[in-house]
Amino acid sequence: MNTDRPHALLLKFPGTNCDVESARALAAVGFDTTTLPISQADSGSLRDADFVMLSGGFSYGDYVMAGRIAQLRIEARLGDALRSFADGGGHILGVCNGFQILLKLGLLPTGSLIDNTSGRFMCRWAGLNVTDRRSPFLKHLPDHFELPVAHAEGRFVAADGLAAEYVAQGLAPLIYENDINGSSERIAAVQSENGRVFGLMPHPERFMERRHHYDADWADSPRGWGFLFFQGLAEELGVAPSPAMV
Numbered sequence: 001m002n003t004d005r006p007h008a009l010l011l012k013f014p015g016t017n018c019d020v021e022s023a024r025a026l027a028a029v030g031f032d033t034t035t036l037p038i039s040q041a042d043s044g045s046l047r048d049a050d051f052v053m054l055s056g057g058f059s060y061g062d063y064v065m066a067g068r069i070a071q072l073r074i075e076a077r078l079g080d081a082l083r084s085f086a087d088g089g090g091h092i093l094g095v096c097n098g099f100q101i102l103l104k105l106g107l108l109p110t111g112s113l114i115d116n117t118s119g120r121f122m123c124r125w126a127g128l129n130v131t132d133r134r135s136p137f138l139k140h141l142p143d144h145f146e147l148p149v150a151h152a153e154g155r156f157v158a159a160d161g162l163a164a165e166y167v168a169q170g171l172a173p174l175i176y177e178n179d180i181n182g183s184s185e186r187i188a189a190v191q192s193e194n195g196r197v198f199g200l201m202p203h204p205e206r207f208m209e210r211r212h213h214y215d216a217d218w219a220d221s222p223r224g225w226g227f228l229f230f231q232g233l234a235e236e237l238g239v240a241p242s243p244a245m246v
Helices: 018-029 068-076 080-087 097-106 162-169 224-238
Strands: 007-012 033-037 051-054 091-095 110-112 121-129 144-152 154-156 174-176 186-191 197-200
Touching: 007 018, 018 033, 018 051, 018 224, 051 097, 068 080, 068 097, 080 091, 091 224, 097 110, 097 186, 097 197, 121 154, 144 224, 154 186, 162 186
Parallel strands: 007 033, 007 051, 051 091, 091 197
Antiparallel strands: 110 154, 121 144, 121 174, 174 186, 186 197
């Protein structure tokens, strides 16, 4: 491990299928990465981590409900280590299935991710609007951008009035430009009050370079929006800005 680079720990579950792309994305912005199966994790596994990521996929086949078995496995293997990590200043990201898991662990404002109103899995690009910038992930992103989404249980819901409060308080830092799945207040992401725990349904790791965009002539940024998403955290943790960013 290169101790001059921040260390990212990716927790992996049976059915996680975005860990390779996530590790590649993090390496591209300056992280050393370790992918750790939950079966090998314990309360000391986070000791050397600067950042913990729960990648997308279908942990345990999404049996029972998306993220539920992964939540129980984290609690059994790690105890309160993830919460202590966040309370101690660590950053945690959950993408898609990882977002579902973080909500079930209670590390994000209260809410659930349930079936899309269409009742179907969707795989498409989605426009996003930034409503709050306290998280370093959003440091370099414009007010409006787009990322791919791929989910069946991606509709964010909360108790009456809570979703609107999250938007007003900046706890829902990304909202969909259009209503694509029925999420309350079009919420696409939720963050903790300090912005260090962040969950989103779209996949930033799938749009790291211009060539990943569906439009061959896309040229809105020197890099894909996903690169800028991860770059903001890398800089927060001491990585020098990329030449593409200066």
